[in-house]
Amino acid sequence: MNDVPEDVVPVMVVGVGAITSQGGTAQALWEGVRTGHVAIGPVRALPMDGYQTRIGGEVTDVPEPAHRYTPEPADSKDREPSIDFALVAAAEAMAASGLVVGRDVPAERWGVAYGTCNGGWRSAELILRDEESGQTPDWHRYTLVPPQAAAETLSAAHGLRGPVLSVNTACASSAHAIGHALEILRSGRADAMLVGGSDAFTETAFAGFSSLESLSPEPAAPYSKDRSGLSLGEGSGMFVLVTDEVARRAGVPVIAEVLGYGLSADGYHVTAPHPEGAGAARAIRQALTTSALAPDDVRYINGHGTGTPKNDSAESNAVRAALGEAAEKTALSSTKSMVGHLLGAAGAVEGIVTIMALRDQIAPPTASFGEVDPQCGLDAVPDSGRVMALDAALSNNFAFAGANASVAFRRPGATAGTPVLPLADDVVVTGFSALSAAGEGVEALWEAFRAGARPGAVEDGLRVARAEFDRSAAGTPKQRRRMDRLSQLAVAACRAALDDAGLSGEEELDATGVVLGTGVGPVASNEDFTVPVLTEGPKVANPGIFPNTVYNSAAGQVSMALGTRGPTSTLTSAHAAGAAALGVAFDLLRSGRAERIVVPAVEVLSPRTLDAYRRIPLFGPAAGRRYTLAEGGFALVLERGRSARERGARIHATLSGHATTSDGLGIGRWDPSGDGVERAMRGALESAGVDAAALSAVWANAAGIGSADRPELSAIDRVSEGSGLRVETPKRQLGEPVGAGAHLSAVLALSGWRDAPADGPVLINSSSLGGTHTSLVLAPAPTASAPTLDSESAR
Incomplete structure (x- = not known):
């Protein structure tokens, strides 16, 4: 075997798309988050009686996707909202990339990596309601429930014939999808990947988090001493990732580079994180190591920041453990304070915010922030965005069952981080x-x-x-x-x-x-x-x-x-x-x-x-x-x-x-x-x-x-x-x-x-x-x- 490590294949972000409670585009998401606009309010589309809260980051205007994935004829009740969200965000990302499937990248060399927490469970709820009332559901609706259904719909919508996979690690799903897509591109099994995640509101999610007493009656206030829980959100975020060689050959603008990522398991509790953030710290350290970043290279982290007491303090402890003294100089803010927790889509949506922060050199704020909690204590960028010189940034996502992920991004032209491959091994x-x-x-x-x-x-x-x-x-x-x-x-x-x-x-x-x-x-x-x-x-x-x-x-x-x-x-x-x-x-x-x-x-x-x-x-x-x-x-x-x-x-x-x-x-x-x-x-x-x-x-x-x-x-x-x-x-x-x-x-x-x-x-x-x-x-x-x-x- 060759004992000389190789440089990794650079992987670039050349297009993004999003649909959230801030609006139907990635730019609407960024404008809202950058200015500290809270798009969390009364939920209209679901019955909300009996929960801890009546609010969430709801998508109120969903254009019908151009791609039809249900039998003819079909109307909105036959569609799965999480798939619709994914199609809308993906269409924006693909168009923004400027790449044409077949011309710039062969269809066989373009894949999909999709992350979701609930998959098509809203369709399952409608099926269960039909069954409980003695009706026989349309069998097509069953095919919308599995997570892979959305991944294969995205593949069909854009004619992509490369690797397609769906990832389900709860609230870290789309962050994992980014990591797995990075490996596919670096290994040479594809030249481009459509990557992201989607989740829609379900009665199951509201009832579940309410039963855990985790929902806040007011918009979430992550890292704040007076925080009382999380706000749920819905929507989708999508990236187009390509190798550097494809980006240069096609002459498309590069928004950011994905440098590396870290994954770990807590092995601690089914819902609560390790109180010292031990597992999360391992993921952050691995993201730094695989990106060849020093702690001082990272001045901004888009945090997991749910607004629950245990999660926010554990994440703060994890950042301190991973970054050491540099943590006290690092801004740590939460997008969830403005759009809610998008569960499996959170990693992609928050990743988009992270690369926009690098693009515009602005650390977005944590909205609704009150008094500093000494159990957190890091710089939460309260209230409004802050102009900062940013070369590299991290996006953190930590999930039920102790699945942790941290993704490292770098702005184009920055020199921090020069990762290499480990020694080859069978x-x-x-x-x-x-x-x-x-x-x-x-x-x-x-x-x-x-x-x-x-x-x-x-x-x-x-x-x-x-x-x-x-x-x-x-x-x-x-x-x-x-x-x-x-x-x-x-x-x-x-x-x-x-x-x-x-x-x-x-x-x-x-x-x-x-x-x-x-x-x-x-x-x-x-x-x-x-x-x-x-x-x-x-x-x-x-x-x-x-x-x-x-x-x-x-x-x-x-x-x-x-x-x-x-x-x-x-x-x-x-x-x-x-x-x-x-x-x-x-x-x-x-x-x-x-x-x-x-x-x-x-x-x-x-x-x-x-x-x-x-x-x-x-x-x-x-x-x-x-x-x-x-x-x-x-x-x-x-x-x-x-x-x-x-x-x-x-x-x-x-x-x-x-x-x-x-x-x-x-x-x-x-x-x-x-x-x-x-x-x-x-x-x-x-x-x-x-x-x-x-x-x-x-x-x-x-x-x-x-x-x-x-x-x-x-x-x-x-x-x-x-x-x-x-x-x-x-x-x-x-x-x-x-x-x-x-x-x-x-x-x-x-x-x-x-x-x-x-x-x-x-x-x-x-x-x-x-x-x-x-x-x-x-x-x-x-x-x-x-x-x-x-x-x-x-x-």
Whole structure:
């Protein structure tokens, strides 16, 4: 391997767009925030009786997006507001960039990274209301609920066919999306990315935060001694990020540069931050380190600043811990005081404010600020914006379940910060586990596969395979009481994988991250929380359930139960979620952000989830297809090769490369030619430095839905040039565990290599049913006589 670090690929912001309570453009957002205008007032679009507050940062004028994603004819009641917000902001950002898809950047080289907390949950609330009143909802509405629906809608609206992923780390979602997009661009898998986030008001969110007694009756006053809680907001923020080479070649103006970012887990509490801000400080330090910034280089931070007592003091402690003496000279203000807390969209919207601050050399204020709180005490820029010389700035976002993110930006022409890549390293698998309908453990799954067993039974026309497992593996009865079944499955699977990897020491786990994939996510907890609220009102909202309604709750429970403190993220790319999680973990390890990452993929099936699948024609009993929907909990431990070898770990395999593509056709549509799958497979092989002729097998995505399976099989035939390459279809036999399909295939491939000598690397395919395709190359562990990866393939 080459032991000389490389300079990173510069990544530039060339377009932004926003829709918030300040107005329908990014400039309206900036003008309002810069001048300290509070756009938080009475909420009109939702029933507001029974909450702690009646106010929020509401978007009052939403133009209908040009792109139609609902069936004809459609009116506003058929649309999902979070998707509309995203489309409006994205259209502005794309137009502002001046770039033309296909002319300046090929469609195949332009992707989407989208962050959200609630996804399309407003549509879910309308579905639940229909069901509770005895009506049958239009089945199309179910397709608007998953977070990936918006990501794939953005891809279709602009004809983008590169990597598409959705990220769900609650209030840090779009900040994570920026970080993951940065890795995609720096690794060369895309040249441009549409990045951001969106969230709309839901009755669930108002009831949930009200049940936690977190909402303020007046506009939020972050960092102020008299603060009493947060104000919710809604809207969207979007960036166009491109490599420096694209920006220079196209001659487009650069607004700012994304220098770096930091991610960490608190592992402390499901809703409260670590009081000393320990996890947040790690994220801030990593943002500085990966950006090659000194604390004195940062004179402004756009803070998380929610207005709740615990969050604001913890963040202030984190800034002091990370910046040291420089913190006392650093301005720390909160955009949320003027637009509210936009949850999953907060990172993108506040990132836009941060780069506008750099552009105009003005630190925006914290509105409604009163008396200084000594538990905070940093410079909150009270009341009005302040002219300052700013070269670099940070944007902080910290979320439920202890997911922390900090993103570093630099103004064009500034010289602070010259980041470099860490030493190249391979990514190896050192542990794996399986909890499935075939039984508990990897061996049970492998034996069921070899025997041709088909677990599951027909439930009201849909074949379902349920996972059973020893719940004591998730912790003590007291620990399990705060976990839903999804979290229990995740903790049990991760514990088994870490045990298989021989990892248990505090120091080892402190350097271990968690990246989780789930397609269905915590829908069961959302139903348990939301249905009583819709039928009986906010007074029955259960604060014990609400923290489990966020998609990243399971990853947070893993961190708390097992003591992991490294980077954490949750990928929600529908039926390709687990594959997306493996790809993100690969990128985090290759960029040196952790020594190892445990990557679970988990799914549980609630009664209403199964009803949704039955009502969608593709899956319903009338379709007559051989399809099994399965639960499952799987985990892989990925590790930097040097770390694994230094601790003497058993290396099961090497994850050599991956690629993600999109058909760019929108919700529930995919290319019948299989072009997108083929591009993903070829991209993964190129990334891994592996020739198709060297493959021993393809573990296919095929699950028994002919209209999706046939394009993939055609693509496999083209990639293998009709060589008769072995194709395994485990989901047709064992069932499709929604977003955990790639993990199912990986565990089976690894189990087969334990049983018999490996005869070559394999491709693992995973696809959403909205035309997002991820392929991964898994290679057997090299023997003592086998050559190691050279410096080119290691990159």
